[in-house]
Amino acid sequence: MTHPRKKIPTLVKDQRLIQKRREQMIAAAVSLFTEKGFHKTTTREIASKAGFSIGTLYEYIQSKEDVLYLVCDAIHQELEDRLLPVLKEQATGRESLVQAIRRLFEIMDHMQDQILIIYQEAKSLPADTLRYVLKREEEITSIFEQVLKKGIEDGSIAMDPKDVKLMAHNIMVLGEMWVFRRWALAKNFTLEEYIDKQTAMILNQISYRAQAEESQIS
Amino acid sequence: MTHPRKKIPTLVKDQRLIQKRREQMIAAAVSLFTEKGFHKTTTREIASKAGFSIGTLYEYIQSKEDVLYLVCDAIHQELEDRLLPVLKEQATGRESLVQAIRRLFEIMDHMQDQILIIYQEAKSLPADTLRYVLKREEEITSIFEQVLKKGIEDGSIAMDPKDVKLMAHNIMVLGEMWVFRRWALAKNFTLEEYIDKQTAMILNQISYRAQAEESQIS
Amino acid sequence: MTHPRKKIPTLVKDQRLIQKRREQMIAAAVSLFTEKGFHKTTTREIASKAGFSIGTLYEYIQSKEDVLYLVCDAIHQELEDRLLPVLKEQATGRESLVQAIRRLFEIMDHMQDQILIIYQEAKSLPADTLRYVLKREEEITSIFEQVLKKGIEDGSIAMDPKDVKLMAHNIMVLGEMWVFRRWALAKNFTLEEYIDKQTAMILNQISYRAQAEESQIS
Amino acid sequence: MTHPRKKIPTLVKDQRLIQKRREQMIAAAVSLFTEKGFHKTTTREIASKAGFSIGTLYEYIQSKEDVLYLVCDAIHQELEDRLLPVLKEQATGRESLVQAIRRLFEIMDHMQDQILIIYQEAKSLPADTLRYVLKREEEITSIFEQVLKKGIEDGSIAMDPKDVKLMAHNIMVLGEMWVFRRWALAKNFTLEEYIDKQTAMILNQISYRAQAEESQIS
DNA sequence: TATGAATGAGTATTCATTCAT
DNA sequence: GATGAATGAATACTCATTCAT
Numbered sequence: 001m002t003h004p005r006k007k008i009p010t011l012v013k014d015q016r017l018i019q020k021r022r023e024q025m026i027a028a029a030v031s032l033f034t035e036k037g038f039h040k041t042t043t044r045e046i047a048s049k050a051g052f053s054i055g056t057l058y059e060y061i062q063s064k065e066d067v068l069y070l071v072c073d074a075i076h077q078e079l080e081d082r083l084l085p086v087l088k089e090q091a092t093g094r095e096s097l098v099q100a101i102r103r104l105f106e107i108m109d110h111m112q113d114q115i116l117i118i119y120q121e122a123k124s125l126p127a128d129t130l131r132y133v134l135k136r137e138e139e140i141t142s143i144f145e146q147v148l149k150k151g152i153e154d155g156s157i158a159m160d161p162k163d164v165k166l167m168a169h170n171i172m173v174l175g176e177m178w179v180f181r182r183w184a185l186a187k188n189f190t191l192e193e194y195i196d197k198q199t200a201m202i203l204n205q206i207s208y209r210a211q212a213e214e215s216q217i218s
Numbered sequence: 219m220t221h222p223r224k225k226i227p228t229l230v231k232d233q234r235l236i237q238k239r240r241e242q243m244i245a246a247a248v249s250l251f252t253e254k255g256f257h258k259t260t261t262r263e264i265a266s267k268a269g270f271s272i273g274t275l276y277e278y279i280q281s282k283e284d285v286l287y288l289v290c291d292a293i294h295q296e297l298e299d300r301l302l303p304v305l306k307e308q309a310t311g312r313e314s315l316v317q318a319i320r321r322l323f324e325i326m327d328h329m330q331d332q333i334l335i336i337y338q339e340a341k342s343l344p345a346d347t348l349r350y351v352l353k354r355e356e357e358i359t360s361i362f363e364q365v366l367k368k369g370i371e372d373g374s375i376a377m378d379p380k381d382v383k384l385m386a387h388n389i390m391v392l393g394e395m396w397v398f399r400r401w402a403l404a405k406n407f408t409l410e411e412y413i414d415k416q417t418a419m420i421l422n423q424i425s426y427r428a429q430a431e432e433s434q435i436s
Numbered sequence: 437m438t439h440p441r442k443k444i445p446t447l448v449k450d451q452r453l454i455q456k457r458r459e460q461m462i463a464a465a466v467s468l469f470t471e472k473g474f475h476k477t478t479t480r481e482i483a484s485k486a487g488f489s490i491g492t493l494y495e496y497i498q499s500k501e502d503v504l505y506l507v508c509d510a511i512h513q514e515l516e517d518r519l520l521p522v523l524k525e526q527a528t529g530r531e532s533l534v535q536a537i538r539r540l541f542e543i544m545d546h547m548q549d550q551i552l553i554i555y556q557e558a559k560s561l562p563a564d565t566l567r568y569v570l571k572r573e574e575e576i577t578s579i580f581e582q583v584l585k586k587g588i589e590d591g592s593i594a595m596d597p598k599d600v601k602l603m604a605h606n607i608m609v610l611g612e613m614w615v616f617r618r619w620a621l622a623k624n625f626t627l628e629e630y631i632d633k634q635t636a637m638i639l640n641q642i643s644y645r646a647q648a649e650e651s652q653i654s
Numbered sequence: 655m656t657h658p659r660k661k662i663p664t665l666v667k668d669q670r671l672i673q674k675r676r677e678q679m680i681a682a683a684v685s686l687f688t689e690k691g692f693h694k695t696t697t698r699e700i701a702s703k704a705g706f707s708i709g710t711l712y713e714y715i716q717s718k719e720d721v722l723y724l725v726c727d728a729i730h731q732e733l734e735d736r737l738l739p740v741l742k743e744q745a746t747g748r749e750s751l752v753q754a755i756r757r758l759f760e761i762m763d764h765m766q767d768q769i770l771i772i773y774q775e776a777k778s779l780p781a782d783t784l785r786y787v788l789k790r791e792e793e794i795t796s797i798f799e800q801v802l803k804k805g806i807e808d809g810s811i812a813m814d815p816k817d818v819k820l821m822a823h824n825i826m827v828l829g830e831m832w833v834f835r836r837w838a839l840a841k842n843f844t845l846e847e848y849i850d851k852q853t854a855m856i857l858n859q860i861s862y863r864a865q866a867e868e869s870q871i872s
Numbered sequence: 873t874a875t876g877a878a879t880g881a882g883t884a885t886t887c888a889t890t891c892a893t
Numbered sequence: 894g895a896t897g898a899a900t901g902a903a904t905a906c907t908c909a910t911t912c913a914t
Contacts, residue, residue, distance in 0.1 A: 491907085696888080
């Protein structure tokens with residue numbers, strides 16, 4: 001169902017070892033990229049913070065960019081892992097949406113360092129690899145598309161199906177905005193206030209009365 | 219009225235020359251940063267593309283980061299210079315808002331490369347310098363605050379004054395989103411459609427009927 | 437007993453290798469510094485003459501100044517290693533002094549290039565590091581202090597103990613003078629003559645008859 | 655009588671101007687070379703501290719080394735100008751010697767920064783130019799040769815004429831030693847003490863009783 | 873599998889010197 | 894005579910990557 005991840009070739013064969021080493025590597029890299037950015041972090045530092053030698057690092061990756069990709073992918077994975085459990089089968093689309101927005105924003109608050117890495121460093125990935133990361137971002141965005149569609153179907157959400165995709169992106173971006181405009185927002189709002197206000201705005205778009213307005217604007 | 223810019227020291231004294239050389243330098247840097255990013259662009263490339271030698275480059279700046287700052291500042295200046303003229307004294311706040319949103323989004327579309335530079339490279343600025351750039355971003359955001367306030371005063375816009383700041387940031391981010399989610403949005407919408415839909419959504423938040431709804435959500 | 441040397445940090449761990457590489461590095465640097473001086477010698481030249489790459493050089497030092505320090509320290513070490521063996525337990529202070537002066541002057545003649553490096557380049561060391569080098573110079577000077585004191589004790593040398601330190605410095609400087617005034621001295625004297633004459637002068641100061649004279653001078 | 659100075663070509667013709675500019679230049683350079691050394695001082699700094707532009711600097715010299723030469727020569731000139739007046743026609747050689755030694759050591763104390771420049775930076779002069787500086791040093795040394803010879807002639811000094819040259823060099827070096835071993839000497843002696851002790855030692859060499867001793871040493 | 877020494881291409885920055893005005 | 898903008902060769906130092914052990 002989900003898009004396949006990029007395979008990063010390895011000189012090592014033991015799968016369990018690969019996973020362990022990569023977890024160490026990713027944890028080290030996240031903390032270093034957060035602190036100094038991708039370019040100012042050296043592979044030596046990553047290896048050393050991960051607890052092994054530079055030679056060993058290169059047994060598990062082929063280039064520094066590979067580390068960045070693994071980091072991005074792990075972040076997306078964690079984001080998804082934290083977001084999905086909030087969706088309940090029995091809830092209406094609207095209920096799920098409110099929950100998912102809250103959860104998304106809380107995740108953004110909690111993972112702000114990691115989110116920033118994706119925003120600021122992903123561009124350093126080779127074009128090919130970047131595509132995997134963007135695909136992943138799209139997959140996560142599509143979670144909101146699903147929720148919105150469910151709401152339309154069960155009647156709890158009123159909106160033009162053609163607008164579902166845009167709305168899903170809007171929600172993601174409003175979440176990320178809490179991270180990358182934090183310097184301005186945190187001066188004026190708590191996370192709670194931010195969630196409440198943005199949720200209200202989003203809900204306002206998908207209620208019946210809103211639909212009438214839309215036509216008379218432009 | 220506006221926040222003062224950072225002064226970048228120069229070895230050259232002739233002000234006219236400084237301006238001319240810096241314009242050349244900025245133009246060269248924008249194109250190179252867009253193409254390869256800040257870190258992968260060398261100072262020699264900047265100088266050479268600007269049409270002078272590496273020695274001359276350093277007569278007009280003190281470090282590579284200075285070039286990045288000048289680029290960011292010039293981009294913000296151009297953005298503001300393009301945005302402000304759309305505001306007319308005699309228009310209502312609501313009319314101005316619609317115009318300004320359209321203009322902002324068009325500018326984002328037109329200056330996408332530059333906007334991306336700010337988003338992706340500003341983090342490489344020294345902390346001190348970054349503050350100047352963020353301050354500038356806030357100034358531009360406050361243009362929308364002014365417009366919203368005017369609308370509230372002249373009765374053309376209905377919203378809680380406490381929400382003005384957040385709404386202004388939302389508008390800016392929805393504009394920038396056209397740039398940094400272009401890989402997803404451009405597949406589904408034209409700029410026109412994007413402007414219309416997002417404008418509708420924003421207007422929906424600031425119409426009288428919307429106000430009633432807001433309270434009953436959370 | 438001797439003052440501790442400055443530790444120069446290394447990226448390499450193998451102590452034997454460190455010693456070997458540093459010996460290569462020092463030999464290369466001495467010859468280059470002699471030929472062109474510290475400032476006009478490039479790190480690349482040092483590495484290349486030492487037989488390894490510039491990258492390898494920096495595995496064993498942290499800065500070009502580190503090389504200079506290592507060179508100075510090695511020179512002092514060699515000087516001391518050549519000087520000390522001349523001192524015999526059973527000799528009188530006066531006998532030891534004559535031997536040590538001769539040996540010192542011979543060393544100066546033999547190591548003139550190296551001595552010049554210390555004289556002319558040590559000032560380029562960071563203040564902290566320079567202190568280590570001067571301390572070392574003082575240690576070597578104190579060898580002559582010991583010899584003089586021994587002579588006073590065993591009665592073979594007659595001088596005011598308060599003058600021991602100055603005399604030790606004088607001896608060292610008269611030795612170094614053979615190096616840095618060589619352009620004038622070598623035209624007029626052989627090393628043998630120089631040793632004889634200066635030794636005579638020094639001995640003249642520490643003989644009983646000399647003491648009487650001193651008081652009637654100033 | 656004195657050795658001719660090196661001519662440093664000029665683009666400017668007005669001799670009075672040349673002298674004025676060079677004085678400014680030398681004063682600036684001495685202070686900068688003292689503070690940071692020759693290599694770390696830039697020509698721009700020299701020009702700026704001298705009160706004119708870099709372009710003007712090069713109207714009066716041809717290379718940075720020329721500045722160093724002018725500085726060395728000016729220092730030697732000042733040294734000589736301060737030393738010579740102490741010599742009185744009517745005094746005995748021995749009296750003159752004592753006076754000249756005292757004066758020399760006082761000059762060394764007073765001009766320590768400048769003396770250090772000659773000691774540490776002269777090696778950066780082109781070989782040709784260096785010869786002029788060494789010649790000058792020899793000239794100054796020969797002042798002491800003259801005094802010693804006069805003493806021998808008038809019977810106030812007892813020494814082998816063949817040792818005059820060496821003794822003159824010894825005196826010069828013992829003076830310079832107050833500068834370049836200041837880090838060690840100043841901890842133990844005042845200038846007065848230093849002068850007294852070294853003078854005593856020198857006089858001890860040139861008194862009749864000393865002569866006897868000399869033969870029996872080696 | 874793990875190590876870490878070796879490599880050398882790459883890069884920001886400096887600075888003596890020139891020359892048109 | 895004075896100025897100062899322009900030049901570009903030169904240089905210390907870094908760091909991703911390799912490979913022998």
